[in-house]
Amino acid sequence: MKSSVWHPNTQMKEWDSFDKITKGKGMWLIDSKGNKLLDGVGSMWCNVWGHSNPQLVKAINHQSKKLQHSSMFNLTNEPAEQLAEKLVKISPGMHKVFYSDNGSSAMEIAIKMALQYWKNIGEKKKTEIATLENGYHGDTFGAMSVGYVPEFFGKFKKQLFPTIQFPVPNKYRMPKGLTLTDHQNNCLEKIEKRFSKNNNIATFIMESGAQVAGGVIIYPKGFQKKISQLCKKYDVLFVLDEIATGFGRLGDMIQYEEQKSIPDIVAYGKMLTGGYLTMATTLASKKIYDSFSGEFNDWKHLFHGHTYTGNPIASAVANENLKMYQKNNLIKKIQITSKIFEQFYDKISDIGIVGDIRHKGMLMGIELVKNKQKKIPISPKKSINKIFFEEGKKNGIYLRTLGNIVMIVPPLAISESELELLLNRTITTIKNAKSKVI
Ligand SMILES: Cc1ncc(COP(=O)(O)O)c(C=O)c1O
Known part of the structure; x- marks a missing residue:
């Protein structure tokens, strides 16, 4: 291969070359040969308004002409100040915003804030971290430790720090003879039993609303609320x-509000800049923030900082993005558009290799199995992702699967007709790929 690029999560030997995307227009990606692909994964789950949106491009240009970057070390900048104020306003219980440039880093910061909080208040015993099995929080070492997915991270297991993991109620793969409520209660009982046994747990870390990379596991009603309680x-x-x-993404602006579970610390990323520039944030409550306050020599401050922390251009585009959410009433629009998914449930379930479909808001996971009764995942020799990517391309859609799960994660502002097109083409893609995966 001529290219010098090493691609993420990719067996490079499988690929002779990669299509070069040269343009993006609305919900479509256009390659160097002029082929158009409907963006079925929102360019890794972050795109909101589609590509080359004039308002967002204008915000980037406007800010670039004024100030492209200045550090948050000893200084601040107007777009980052404005954005932090807006984020605190829309996030109940949150008080301060710490900037970073990707989701994994935002989670590293969350872990550091939570562990240091206990040190800051002089509590030495609280050092353990609790998480859910199958969670995913990014690819850096702290994030891998708290979001341990064995297939992804098994090779680093020895170097990861230990966490206490609790099971997640998964409606599709429940222990025999249990109802979902029993299953959920059992998971919650395990958590309470451990919490009550020993008070050394510093923090419980979980994805809000659903586990996405772990296979689109949507939590049953009340699960997250109960953990917060x-x-x-x-x-x-x-x-x-x-x-x-x-x-x-799941149909609400702030998912923890919908789940009635106010956290001490929360991380945002992906959609924050509409999918235009790299930025993530970690928000902390007043209780957490105040514990870091002291004299300089108390050494209570947070030792963390990235070169591009609070970048003015990323902040400016995030500010414009948030303005557009409000102006276009995007959350309401998502709630309406996402009903289109429901119209496709039966058509998708009817396909012979579809074991389960899981959907909430603008996220759908279609789990593929060899045998519907036994629920055995498909396991072809070639990567499932490559098979579906190539079949999808023939149908003019961009897909990236997660193991045996076809992910539908479109740009949030996709129109109803484009979403219908995406789902129809996904059905054709699954049907055409069927003989190649079993
Ligand atoms: C829930 C969750 N947390 C954290 C991350 C990591 O974000 P990033 O890829 O920006 O590092 C991801 C990425 O997919 C994610 O899904």
């Missing part, structure tokens, strides 16, 4: 990751 009862800091699920 247990955290309060047993004095465990509650940390939420809304990087993939907030900002409308």
